[in-house]
Each structure stands twice: as C-alpha cells, then as structure tokens.
Amino acid sequence: MHVLLASSELHPFSKTGGLADAVAALAQAVGRAGWQVSVVTPLYRGVAARAPGLRPAGWKFDIPLGPRLVSGEFWRLDPHPNLTYWFVDQPGFFDRPALYNEADRDYPDNAARFLYLTKAAALLARHHPVPPSILHGHDWQVGLLPLFLHHDRIARGRLTGPRTVFTIHNLAYQGSFPVETWQLTNLPWSWFHLESAAHHGHLNFLKGALSLADGLTTVSPRYAEEICTRQYGCGLEGVLRRRGHDLTGILNGVDYSEWNTTSNPALPHAYDAFHLAGKAANKATLQHELGLPVRSDVPLFGNITRLTDQKGCDLVLEALDRLLPDEPIQFVLLGNGDTDLAEAYRELARRHPRQVVARIGFDARLAHRIEAGCDFYVMPSRFEPCGLNQMYSLRYGTIPIVRATGGLDDSVIDPRADPDLANGIKFSEISAEALEQAWRKALALFADPVALQHFRLNAMTADFSWDRQAQRYLDLYREVLHGP
Numbered sequence: 001m002h003v004l005l006a007s008s009e010l011h012p013f014s015k016t017g018g019l020a021d022a023v024a025a026l027a028q029a030v031g032r033a034g035w036q037v038s039v040v041t042p043l044y045r046g047v048a049a050r051a052p053g054l055r056p057a058g059w060k061f062d063i064p065l066g067p068r069l070v071s072g073e074f075w076r077l078d079p080h081p082n083l084t085y086w087f088v089d090q091p092g093f094f095d096r097p098a099l100y101n102e103a104d105r106d107y108p109d110n111a112a113r114f115l116y117l118t119k120a121a122a123l124l125a126r127h128h129p130v131p132p133s134i135l136h137g138h139d140w141q142v143g144l145l146p147l148f149l150h151h152d153r154i155a156r157g158r159l160t161g162p163r164t165v166f167t168i169h170n171l172a173y174q175g176s177f178p179v180e181t182w183q184l185t186n187l188p189w190s191w192f193h194l195e196s197a198a199h200h201g202h203l204n205f206l207k208g209a210l211s212l213a214d215g216l217t218t219v220s221p222r223y224a225e226e227i228c229t230r231q232y233g234c235g236l237e238g239v240l241r242r243r244g245h246d247l248t249g250i251l252n253g254v255d256y257s258e259w260n261t262t263s264n265p266a267l268p269h270a271y272d273a274f275h276l277a278g279k280a281a282n283k284a285t286l287q288h289e290l291g292l293p294v295r296s297d298v299p300l301f302g303n304i305t306r307l308t309d310q311k312g313c314d315l316v317l318e319a320l321d322r323l324l325p326d327e328p329i330q331f332v333l334l335g336n337g338d339t340d341l342a343e344a345y346r347e348l349a350r351r352h353p354r355q356v357v358a359r360i361g362f363d364a365r366l367a368h369r370i371e372a373g374c375d376f377y378v379m380p381s382r383f384e385p386c387g388l389n390q391m392y393s394l395r396y397g398t399i400p401i402v403r404a405t406g407g408l409d410d411s412v413i414d415p416r417a418d419p420d421l422a423n424g425i426k427f428s429e430i431s432a433e434a435l436e437q438a439w440r441k442a443l444a445l446f447a448d449p450v451a452l453q454h455f456r457l458n459a460m461t462a463d464f465s466w467d468r469q470a471q472r473y474l475d476l477y478r479e480v481l482h483g484p
C-alpha cells in the first residue's frame with residue numbers, strides 16, 4: 001500500500017512550526033509500519049544544501065495556473081527503501097528567503113504558489129509508477145487537493161484514484177483569497193460553490209478540504225471537539241459539524257530519536273528520569289549562556305514559540321509584570337514572529353536584566369537547551385491544536401504550565417485530575433490572573449523537592465511515541481479505503 005503525504009513544510013528541510021515535525025515523523029512511522037510512503041513538498045531555498053543525496057528525478061512538467069503554463073521539476077531523496085521525498089522545484093515560487101512571508105507580510109502570490117504545490121501533488125499521484133491508495137494533505141496550503149481528486153473522479157471518470165485524507169494542524173490559517181483566484185484552479189466555475197471551497201464570498205482553501213476529503217483528522221481529540229463550536233471553529237464550525245462523523249482527533253507524537261535527553265548532540269549534559277544531575281548541570285550551563293545568575297535555587301521558566309496571539313504571549317508578558325518585582329524567578333523566551341510582541345519581550349528583558357532573557361529568532365539547538373535547562377515550561381495558548389513543546393517538556397522533565405485547551409489538555413495531567421499521575425499544571429480561563437495563579441502553583445511545587453521529583457518522574461516516563469499514533473492513522477487509512 002502506498003500513501004502520499006502533501007505538505008508545505010517538512011522537517012528537517014523547512015519548518016515554521018509543528019506541521020514540519022508532525023509530517024516528517026508521521027511519514028517515517030508509517031514507513032516503519034511497512035507501507036510505502038512518499039511526501040511531496042516545495043524545494044525552498046537552501047534545501048538542496050541541507051540534503052545530501054537530493055537529485056533531480058528526471059521528471060519535468062508544465063502546470064496550468066489560470067492562463068499561464070508554469071514549468072517545474074521534481075527532485076527526489078530516498079532516505080529509506082520505502083520512503084521517498086519529492087521536492088517541487090519552481091524557483092520563481094519557492095527560491096525565496098522565507099516560506100510564507102517577510103517582515104510580517106504574506107507573499108502576495110501565496111495562492112498561486114501553493115496551488116502549484118497542490119497541482120504538483122495531484123500530478124504525482126496520477127502518474128506515480130505505484131499509484132498511491134491514499135493522498136493525505138496537511139493544512140490550508142494543499143487544502144484544494146481533495147477538490148482536484150474529487151474532480152478527477154466525478155468529471156474525468158478516474159474512479160480508481162486515491163482516497164483523500166486531510167489533517168487540520170491549525171484551523172486559524174485557512175488560505176482565504178478573493179474569488180477571482182478560482183481561475184488559477186482551471187476548474188469550471190460550476191465547481192465553486194458553498195459545498196466546495198466558497199466561503200463568505202472568498203475562495204477558502206481549507207474549506208475545500210473540509211468539504212470534500214474522504215477522511216478528516218485534527219491533531220488532538222480535544223481540538224476535534226472544540227473546532228465544532230463557535231468559540232474555536234473560526235467560522236468553519238458549520239461544515240465541521242456536518243462532517244462530524246468523518247472527523248477524528250489523533251494526537252501528534254514526538255520523535256524521541258531527536259527529542260531525548262540521553263543521546264542528544266544538542267545537549268551539554270545527558271540525563272534521565274533516574275539521573276537528574278545532568279538536568280541540573282544543563283540548567284547551570286543555560287543560565288551561564290544566557291547571562292543569568294547561575295542559581296540552582298531560583299526556578300527557571302521557559303517558552304519557545306511563534307510570537308502570535310494564539311500562543312498567549314500577551315498573557316505571559318502581563319503575568320511576568322505581576323510576578324517579577326517580588327518573586328525570585330528567571331524566564332527565557334525564544335521566539336520569532338510579531339514584531340510588537342518581540343519588542344515587548346525585549347523591553348521586559350531590559351527592565352529585568354538579571355531575570356529575563358528574550359532571544360528573538362529561530363534556533364533549533366537552543367530550543368533543546370532551553371527545554372532541558374528550565375524547571376518549568378509556560379504555554380498559555382488561547383487555542384492549541386496539539387502543541388509539541390509541552391510534550392518535549394514532559395520528556396525533558398520540565399514541568400509544563402498550560403491552558404486546558406486542545407492537545408495541551410490531552411497531554412498534560414493536573415494534580416486535581418489525578419494526583420498520582422500529575423505531570424503538569426493546568427488552568428482554564430484566558431487571563432493573566434489565571435496564568436499568574438498557575439505560575440504561583442509552580443513556585444510552590446519548586447519549593448517542595450519531593451513533589452517536584454514525583455511530577456518529573458511522571459512527566460519523563462509519559463509516552464507519546466509516533467509509532468503508536470501512526471497506527472491510528474493506518475486504521476483511518478484502512479477505514480477510508482474499505483469502510484468501517
């Protein structure tokens with residue numbers, strides 16, 4: 001059986017967030033389970049340099065985008081015998097400094113760029129020597145893939161084409177474009193309607209997938225429930241409720257071969273749940289690196305994030321404002337994104353140089369050192385489809401403080417829910433006060449080494465491995481192919 005995944009990000013070649021990690025890990029886990037797997041993704045700038053062995057596949061193509069024919073070429077990399085990465089080479093679209101935007105501004109041709117990727121994925125599915133049984137798209141960039149496959153089936157009579165599965169990694173990003181963009185699909189206007197990708201007078205890529213994919217998933221069971229409500233549905237709760245029977249929540253897994261504390265080249269000191277001296281050493285090294293006082297008795301809190309409203313950065317800033325004058329705490333932020341939020345963190349760090357560090361930028365290795373060196377990880381998201389950092393924190397024995405939403409709710413256990421299995425601290429209300437209260441619970445926990453050790457042991461032994469989660473995708477693929 002062959003499954004083709006389509007995604008605009010793929011770790012370790014291109015990444016802005018959890019999508020890249022999830023698609024790469026899912027592909028590998030499905031491959032380990034014995035399926036043939038392909039992933040199709042853009043050949044962004046710099047990818048070739050990072051991927052020894054990547055070579056042109058000898059497959060050039062012209063793809064129509066409205067009145068234009070745009071030439072491109074597949075490159076391929078075969079990291080394992082049953083896993084192939086197909087990179088779409090179209091320099092005009094993908095050889096750019098960033099994936100989606102520069103200086104807070106989306107590239108104006110994002111609709112064309114990602115329709116091109118989508119059409120290349122459909123082309124690959126149609127002409128691959130081993131036709132895929134399942135075409136699994138991820139996020140809005142390839143949201144119209146189920147529509148193209150549906151069109152192939154209905155209008156072109158390709159009844160044996162692949163079935164489609166679509167995963168929503170974040171409902172807030174929908175790919176909504178002016179109606180005229182539809183002409184880039186080269187599909188008849190009769191296919192543009194409310195039961196396909198039309199939404200409030202726009203072409204909505206994500207809605208195309210929600211309307212027409214054979215199977216729908218999102219990345220945690222809790223988020224699957226939440227997005228059917230008005231509060232979390234981002235205007236698409238109607239179609240999601242209609243498709244409720246086809247919507248499943250499958251929590252992302254963690255790639256423990258990369259995110260581990262025992263054999264990790266990014267960490268200065270190895271440790272595990274029963275040998276925590278290395279964690280203390282990582283904390284001291286991190287404090288030193290960040291220019292903070294090296295103090296084992298001061299709790300160190302961390303946050304690694306895209307700087308966006310979703311992640312509750314404003315709540316962190318306000319809670320820190322309340323806590324910092326009086327409490328002996330240290331805090332490190334690693335983030336990039338919104339320039340105002342970045343400046344607010346820098347300003348806080350200027351006011352509290354011995355307590356707060358703001359590292360603005362993207363630094364994968366520093367992310368590991370922060371996860372390992374901190375005592376607590378703060379993640380007060382307004383919504384969180386799955387969230388990976390809280391799961392990394394758990395494995396690193398860094399107690400997560402999270403808002404009870406989406407995957408954060410599914411992966412963290414608060415002592416009020418189960419004192420024996422507690423591995424983190426949860427709060428519900430979206431407010432700086434609620435976060436501050438949770439933060440104070442963390443301070444109390446830090447002051448009680450026996451309780452902290454209990455939380456850490458539970459955290460570090462929690463298992464979110466991909467192999468288990470991938471089985472759930474395989475079950476879904478079988479169900480989509482053969483019925484329940």
Ligand code: ADP
Pocket residue numbers: 016017018019021304305306334335336361362363364367386387388389390
């Ligand atoms: P999202 O996908 O919404 O951004 P997740 O928690 O699911 O959030 O995944 C975020 C991923 O991106 C994690 O692997 C995290 O470590 C990484 N990440 C986010 N921002 C940065 C950054 N500034 N530097 C390094 N890694 C980052």
